[in-house]
Every structure is written in C-alpha cells, then in structure tokens.
Amino acid sequence: MRTATLLAGLVAAVALAGGQAQGAAPQRVQVTEDEWSLVLSRQRLRPGVALVEVFNIGQDAHDLVLRRNAKGAASVSVPKLDHFMRKTVRLKLVAGSYTLWCSLPRHRERGMVATLRVR
Amino acid sequence: MAIPRYNGRFGKAQAERLLWRAGFGPRQGEAERLAKLGLDGAVRSLTRPGPEKLVGPAPKDDKGRPLAPIDAYGHDHLWWLDRMVRTSRPLAERMTLVWHDWFATSNAGVGSQRLMLQQNGLLRRHALGSFKELLLEITVDPAMLLWLSGTENSRRSPNENYARELMELFTLGEGNGYTERDVREQARALTGWRYTWRRGAGATDFRFDRERHDPGQKVVFGRRGTFDWRDACNLCLQHPRHPRFVVEKLWSAFVPVPPDDATRAELERLYRADHRVRPVLEAVLAHPALYTGPRMVKPPVVYLAGLLRGLGRGIDTASWVWLGGMAGQRLFYPPDVAGWDDTRWLDTATFRGRWALANYALGPYSLSDRKGPTVPNDPEAIVKGALKVLGEPTIRPATRALLLRFARSSLAGAKTGWKAKAYPPLVANAVRQLLATSPDYQTS
Numbered sequence: 001m002r003t004a005t006l007l008a009g010l011v012a013a014v015a016l017a018g019g020q021a022q023g024a025a026p027q028r029v030q031v032t033e034d035e036w037s038l039v040l041s042r043q044r045l046r047p048g049v050a051l052v053e054v055f056n057i058g059q060d061a062h063d064l065v066l067r068r069n070a071k072g073a074a075s076v077s078v079p080k081l082d083h084f085m086r087k088t089v090r091l092k093l094v095a096g097s098y099t100l101w102c103s104l105p106r107h108r109e110r111g112m113v114a115t116l117r118v119r
Numbered sequence: 120m121a122i123p124r125y126n127g128r129f130g131k132a133q134a135e136r137l138l139w140r141a142g143f144g145p146r147q148g149e150a151e152r153l154a155k156l157g158l159d160g161a162v163r164s165l166t167r168p169g170p171e172k173l174v175g176p177a178p179k180d181d182k183g184r185p186l187a188p189i190d191a192y193g194h195d196h197l198w199w200l201d202r203m204v205r206t207s208r209p210l211a212e213r214m215t216l217v218w219h220d221w222f223a224t225s226n227a228g229v230g231s232q233r234l235m236l237q238q239n240g241l242l243r244r245h246a247l248g249s250f251k252e253l254l255l256e257i258t259v260d261p262a263m264l265l266w267l268s269g270t271e272n273s274r275r276s277p278n279e280n281y282a283r284e285l286m287e288l289f290t291l292g293e294g295n296g297y298t299e300r301d302v303r304e305q306a307r308a309l310t311g312w313r314y315t316w317r318r319g320a321g322a323t324d325f326r327f328d329r330e331r332h333d334p335g336q337k338v339v340f341g342r343r344g345t346f347d348w349r350d351a352c353n354l355c356l357q358h359p360r361h362p363r364f365v366v367e368k369l370w371s372a373f374v375p376v377p378p379d380d381a382t383r384a385e386l387e388r389l390y391r392a393d394h395r396v397r398p399v400l401e402a403v404l405a406h407p408a409l410y411t412g413p414r415m416v417k418p419p420v421v422y423l424a425g426l427l428r429g430l431g432r433g434i435d436t437a438s439w440v441w442l443g444g445m446a447g448q449r450l451f452y453p454p455d456v457a458g459w460d461d462t463r464w465l466d467t468a469t470f471r472g473r474w475a476l477a478n479y480a481l482g483p484y485s486l487s488d489r490k491g492p493t494v495p496n497d498p499e500a501i502v503k504g505a506l507k508v509l510g511e512p513t514i515r516p517a518t519r520a521l522l523l524r525f526a527r528s529s530l531a532g533a534k535t536g537w538k539a540k541a542y543p544p545l546v547a548n549a550v551r552q553l554l555a556t557s558p559d560y561q562t563s
Contacts, residue, residue, distance in 0.1 A: 028187040029190055030189070030192070030232070032231070032321075037316075037318075038319065039230070039231070039319065039321035040320065041232065042189070051191070053191055086192055114319030
C-alpha cells in the first residue's frame with residue numbers, strides 16, 4: 001500500500017492538527033526507534049491532539065508510519081531520520097487502535113512495529 | 120580523635136560557599152538567613168531538611184506548555200533542573216546529582232527516559248541515607264541492569280560488566296583490593312536478572328530468575344560461598360578498603376583537596392558503623408577545609424541552577440538542554456561509566472558553553488534605552504545593580520574594581536548626546552555578563 005504523506009493524512013482519522021486549541025496542553029508520546037524495535041513512552045492516549053516525537057536512537061536511518069487500524073484510514077508518515085535525529089508531529093487522533101512501523105525494507109519484519117491505543 | 124570543625128566566622132560569605140557546595144547556590148537573601156543559624160544550624164538545616172516544597176513558578180517549555188519528562192527529548196533534563204532551582208532540600212538534590220555521577224548511568228545506553236527517571240527517584244530516596252541500601256537497590260535497578268549488562272549476565276554466558284564497575288567505580292576503586300578472578304566470580308554471583316520484552320513497550324518486568332542464576336560455589340576476596348547478587352554487594356561493603364574509597368570520593372564532591380590522614384580515618388570510622396552517609400556529610404560540611412581551602416569550580420548544571428535561583432527565574436525554555444551539553448553536562452547522559460570529568464568544567468570548549476548559559480539566563484533581564492528602567496550614567500550604580508540582579512553574590516574587591524574600571528572606561532565617551540542615554544544600559548548588560556562569568560562566580 002502506498003504510504004500517504006504528512007499532508008495527505010489530513011483527510012483521514014489521523015490528521016495533522018492545526019493551531020493549538022486553547023486550554024489543556026496537548027498529550028505527548030515519544031516513539032523511540034532502534035534496531036529493531038519501536039518503543040512508545042506510553043501505549044495509550046486519549047482522543048484529541050497529541051504531539052508525537054519520533055526519536056531515532058539507532059545506528060541506521062529509520063522512518064515512521066502511523067495508521068489507524070480501520071478500513072480506508074490514511075497514514076501519516078515521518079520522513080527518514082538519521083542517528084539521534086528527532087521530529088515532532090502534531091496529530092489529531094480519534095479513538096481506535098493505531099499501528100506504527102518503520103517502512104524501510106524489512107525493518108517492520110525485524111521488529112520495528114508497535115501499537116498505540118486511543119480511547 | 121574528633122574531626123576538626125570550622126570555628127571561624129560564619130557569615131554571609133561562608134554561608135554562600137556552603138549553599139553552593141552543598142546545593143545550588145542561594146536565592147535572594149538566603150545566605151544571610153542561613154548565616155544567622157550559625158555553622159551547626161546551617162549544616163543541620165541542609166542534612167536534616169523538612170519535607171520538600173518546590174518554590175517558584177512551575178516549569179514550562181518555550182511555548183508555555185508543561186514539561187513532559189517521559190515523553191519529550193530534553194524534558195528529563197529540564198524537569199531535574201527545575202527541581203534543583205525550586206527545591207527546599209538543596210543538599211538532598213545535590214546528593215542525587217552526586218549519586219548520578221557516582222553510578223553514572225546514561226540514557227544513551229538505556230534508551231528510556233521513564234527508566235532513567237525511575238532511577239533518579241531511587242537516587243533521591245537514598246540521597247542522605249544508607250550507601251548499603253542504595254548499592255543494593257541500584258544493582259538491580261532496571262536502568263542500571265540495561266546500562267551495565269546485568270540482564271545479559273546469565274549462568275551460561277556470564278557478563279563481567281557490572282561486576283567490574285561494582286568494584287572499580289562504585290565501592291573500591293581501580294585495582295584496589297580485588298583481582299581479575301574476583302571480577303569473574305562476582306559476575307557469576309550477579310547472574311540471574313532478566314526482563315520481558317513487550318512489543319511497543321520495550322523492556323518490562325525486570326526480575327530475578329533462578330534458572331539464569333549460577334548457584335555454584337564462588338571465591339570472592341578469598342571467601343568461599345554460593346554467593347548471589349546481594350552477597351556480591353555485601354562482600355564489597357565489608358571489604359576493608361571500601362570505607363576509605365567512599366569517604367574520599369564523597370569528600371571530593373565538596374572539597375577540592377584531599378582530607379588529611381587523621382580526618383580521613385575519622386570519617387571512615389563514622390561511615391564504617393552502618394554505612395550511613397548523613398554523619399559523614401555533616402562532618403565534611405563543618406570541616407575547616409571547606410571554608411578555608413581553595414575554591415572549587417561549579418559543575419555546569421549547578422552553575423546554571425544557581426544563576427536561576429539568584430535571578431528568581433524558573434524553567435521557561437528548552438535551551439538549557441543544548442546549552443547544558445555545550446557546557447559539558449547533559450543530565451542523564453554522563454560521558455561514560457566513570458561519570459563526568461571535573462577537570463573539564465572550565466576548559467576552552469566548555470567555558471564557551473558557560474558564557475552562553477549566563478547570556479541566556481540574563482537575557483530576559485536585558486536593559487535598553489527603549490524599555491525598562493532608566494539606567495544611571497554612573498559606573499558605581501551599574502556595578503551595584505548587577506550585583507543586585509544576581510542576588511548580591513560575594514565577590515573579591517579586586518573583581519569589583521575590575522568591573523568598575525570596565526564600566527568607567529565604557530562610559531567615558533558617553534557624557535553627552537545620544538550616547539549618554541544609550542550606553543548605560545548596554546554597559547549594565549555587559550557588567551552583568553562579566554560578573555556572572557567572573558572567576559568569583561564560576562567557583563565557590
């Protein structure tokens with residue numbers, strides 16, 4: 001399946017969030033990438049805006065794709081990050097289960113995949 | 120023989136030094152208040168503090184959002200720096216930093232801010248307590264088990280990493296009373312720890328597993344037994360060379376020259392009784408060497424926390440993370456298992472970081488002829504103003520004279536015209552920066 005770009009994610013349940021809503025601070029989660037794992041600083045978030053920080057502590061470069069496990073759901077992707085680089089994306093998450101993975105060849109199969117629950 | 124005790128004047132300057140060495144420097148007026156307690160009262164207020172109160176504005180990032188120490192890179196550093204700035208238990212927090220340096224665990228090898236913060240809590244719980252309890256708990260702390268390969272150490276494949284550092288860095292000192300065979304045998308004693316890897320969550324459920332432990336006979340320091348991880352720690356604690364190692368290393372965290380033999384022997388006696396740290400600290404903090412000996416370079420994070428305490432500023436920017444690295448001290452990332460090298464605090468590379476730390480700390484207080492109060496075209500007033508902003512630190516007359524000379528020469532050509540208005544705030548900013556980066560302020 002073709003991975004949608006960050007902007008394409010706007011149309012789906014996973015969407016890049018716009019301006020900061022007034023009031024509560026956004027939830028945050030850190031996704032640590034390494035050979036060969038993805039580790040989330042928390043496995044569960046509430047629906048709403050979240051800051052997702054992708055941090056590559058591995059030796060190789062890795063990217064990240066995040067997609068809700070629902071028919072027709074689009075993906076959000078974070079471009080390839082080199083060793084010790086990080087990138088934060090702001091997303092609006094609806095309730096559901098999300099799969100995160102590195103889409104570089106064979107990285108997912110080697111273990112770079114995780115699940116995030118939103119409810 | 121009793122341990123020598125400082126019996127000279129205990130005024131503001133001495134209280135200031137105590138607060139810098141045993142904490143993170145004074146807040147405005149704090150040194151004067153501490154001096155009024157006298158030496159004993161001052162030391163006891165540090166070694167026997169009440170419950171912690173965090174005083175000052177809550178920490179936030181550059182966008183005004185609360186910190187996320189587990190979920191955002193660098194927020195672990197900011198979270199701890201905030202504790203240092205706002206704590207009412209400065210010695211407990213400083214000892215947490217001492218233990219972090221002692222049992223130097225780096226997130227570069229752990230890969231989990233959550234586990235690093237968990238270890239930080241352990242260090243804080245034992246900050247002023249028993250070294251024995253601290254050693255036993257840190258030996259099986261999840262971050263340490265990952266950092267020094269404790270979970271890769273099994274009966275079928277012993278790993279000597281923790282066993283070696285247990286003796287070399289944590290309890291005895293390099294080559295001090297142990298052999299390579301002791302390292303191998305201690306590694307066997309330490310076998311048995313494991314975790315469960317959960318996809319997405321990482322290493323969890325750290326536990327002792329008998330199946331992975333080597334239950335056989337071992338010989339450590341000439342003693343024979345079916346030792347396990349607790350025995351491995353206790354054997355080090357009972358080693359005759361252990362008290363001297365602990366006492367000298369603790370002392371060096373507060374005083375830059377070694378203790379004399381008599382003092383060291385008495386401190387060892389105090390420590391040997393039950394491995395409690397507080398009595399040793401009370402003796403060190405009241406010792407004449409702390410007040411009359413040479414000055415000591417402030418570690419970068421202590422320097423910054425103290426600057427912020429003096430200014431009355433809370434954590435409001437993530438810049439402290441990269442600036443801390445530039446100055447040589449990124450919390451939770453000591454450079455190696457031996458911890459930070461104190462001789463690097465003021466080298467040509469890290470001094471630039473310190474200069475930048477001062478510049479960023481003073482930034483919000485920057486003066487100009489377009490905003491803020493009018494700055495008098497008066498060198499004396501400018502130097503006084505700089506001292507006031509930084510919480511009235513004690514400086515040598517020679518340093519004050521240099522600052523005054525700088526202010527005078529800078530204002531010499533600004534008696535009339537636009538310069539008369541524009542120059543004083545610029546000179547005031549420069550004097551503040553020079554004061555904050557002066558030898559007097561970089562050391563205590």
